Amino acid sequence: MNTHPILVAGAGIGALTFALAASRLGIETILIERRTKIEEIGAGIQLSPNASRILIQLGLGPALSRLSAEPERLHVRDGLTGTTLSSMPLGNAMREAYGAPYLTLHRADLQTILLDAIRGAANVRLAFGRRVTQFENTSSHLIVSTETSSGIETYHGSALVGADGLWSIIATCIGDQKKPRFSNNTAWRGTISRADWPTALPASETGLWLGPDAHIVHYPIRGGALMNIVAITADKTGEEGWNRPGDPAVLQKCFEAWSPSVRNALSSVPEWQIWSLYDTPPRPHWSKGNVTLLGDAAHPILPFLAQGAALAIEDAAILVREIIRSPHDLGRAFSAYETVRKPRAARVQAAAHQNASTFHATWPLSAARNFIMRRTDLMKRYAWLYGWHP
Ligand SMILES: Cc1cc2nc3c(=O)[nH]c(=O)nc-3n(C[C@H](O)[C@H](O)[C@H](O)COP(=O)(O)OP(=O)(O)OC[C@H]3O[C@@H](n4cnc5c(N)ncnc54)[C@H](O)[C@@H]3O)c2cc1C
Missing domain, CATH: 3.50.50.60 (FAD/NAD(P)-binding domain)
Structure with a gap:
């Protein structure tokens, strides 16, 4: 060497x-x-088994179990009507199928877990x-x-x-x-305490809502004490940068035609950070x-x-x-x-x-998407993704 x-x-x-x-x-x-210094405000991360298995092999399993959540299922809904389009079991089903968990956690927690492990290692220097x-x-x-x-x-x-x-x-x-080019999408990110989360939406699942020109994802983090919510909306202009504050009134306007239960979730979030999404x-x-x-x-x-x-x-x-x-x-x-x-x-x-082209489909393509989604076994569809081993 x-x-x-x-x-x-x-x-x-x-x-x-x-x-x-x-x-x-x-x-x-x-x-x-x-x-x-490393800080992440208002942002969660989902760690599927293909990634969690590597971190567990590196000895981070106990720290991950302390700070992450393990949602029971992914529940996909139509954003306008709130009807279920599909569902994929997570929790034990992921562990049984892939030998590793599907975790959700705060990014700051993941970075802290990694940094703590690195600080104990003699041969890594941080500059x-x-x-x-x-x-x-x-x-x-x-x-x-x-x-x-x-x-x-x-x-x-x-x-x-x-x-x-x-x-x-x-x-x-x-x-x-x-x-990188602006992808014409903006991510709105926020967290909310579990106590303030609207009771109409299960807090123990990853919710995915699909609708015209937008989608929403929410899941528990920090052992379930916090909920993370991300709304991705179509946008004409982008701005480089992370953690710009977002105006909740602008967000509410984007989702005014959506199902009341997900609108309630959006309106209960105290602060939003926005991030323009770029792609290459x-x-x-x-x-x-x-x-x-x-x-x-x-x-x-x-x-x-x-x-x-x-x-x-x-x-x-x-x-x-x-x-x-x-x-x-x-x-x-x-x-x-x-x-x-x-x-x-x-x-x-x-x-x-x-997914980027189907998640935000408008009618009549959204009807075709919903038709296919209702017949799709997501566990089978993504076996190649989650079942990956190094
Ligand atoms: C809204 C949103 C939600 C997401 N959700 C998920 C999710 O649920 N699951 C998932 O797996 N992924 C998710 N991602 C993607 C994920 O965040 C990124 O792919 C991941 O952070 C990439 O990690 P990285 O280490 O390659 O780069 P980064 O996290 O971008 O880290 C790059 C680092 O390099 C530093 N840096 C940059 N330039 C320099 C320089 N010149 N000199 C020194 N340092 C420099 C930066 O400060 C930064 O710390 C999401 C992304 C977004 C936008």
Whole structure:
């Protein structure tokens, strides 16, 4: 193994999982993150068995059970009428079918669980408040330049993993100049205490409501003490950024024709954060020599299948496996990783795009969608997705 650590741009869910998995096998990493601390307001995350199994194998099972919830079912409804279109058992049914749970939790809790595990590992260094700007290869290793509040800092490594998200600077540096495009969708995100959740809607399930130009997802988090709710609406203009406050009156207007029970849920949320959703076509190359991409940096995915973080976690497991297989040739390890991961990521991206076009269908396509949805066994349909093993 090269004597320099592996440098990682970013400390999101993908990077943290990679560093933890690497440290368990004695691989040294430095995570370079532009944020000074990790905080996530008003945002939950669903972790399907393909991802939860990896985190459990990394020893995070007890912490996950403490902080997550395990909904009983996914309940899909027509947003206008409130009638049931489909239902998929989660809870024990997922554990029995896939050997791992379907969990829902607050993002801040997931990041804290990962960070706590990493802080106990000797061979991971966290460098916060440093924005990666570029890298250069010397004959023996790689040098990454960062901007900090006190000037420029450089880091020396054997290789670089770009886990720096959708707007990845590393993807640009290795040759993909395409900028993400606004997807004409905006995500509204909020949380509400379980006590304030409208009693008409079961708090123990993941609810998915489909309607014209919008959909809504809600599920319990923090062991069921909080409910997370996300509304995705069609929009003409986007704005880069996270945690812009959203005006509840604008949201209510978007859903004024929807079923009263889901409108009640929306109106009970005290604060909304909005986020414009951007997308990029699949990247042609993820790796160049001793540099590779992971997570959203490699394959951004619209949140119509709840799989972006899951894919990043899967990437992390496979990348570490390939590094262990070719420890003296990281270029070879990265290219093997890309070969294994590309078809999987492309299939998940395509499935999310398909949902994006059907979830928001207007009449008469919505009638066809509902007809098909009523006859679809979701457990069978997504066996390829949730049953994935590293
Ligand atoms: C509304 C919504 C709901 C979602 N729900 C789910 C869900 O239920 N389940 C699921 O699996 N996925 C979900 N996703 C997708 C998921 O959030 C992302 O796919 C996931 O966070 C990607 O993780 P990542 O580590 O690749 O990137 P990110 O989480 O984007 O992390 C990238 C990190 O890199 C840092 N960074 C960026 N540039 C630099 C730089 N130049 N230098 C240093 N650091 C840098 C950033 O600050 C950030 O910390 C959802 C997404 C949205 C928008």
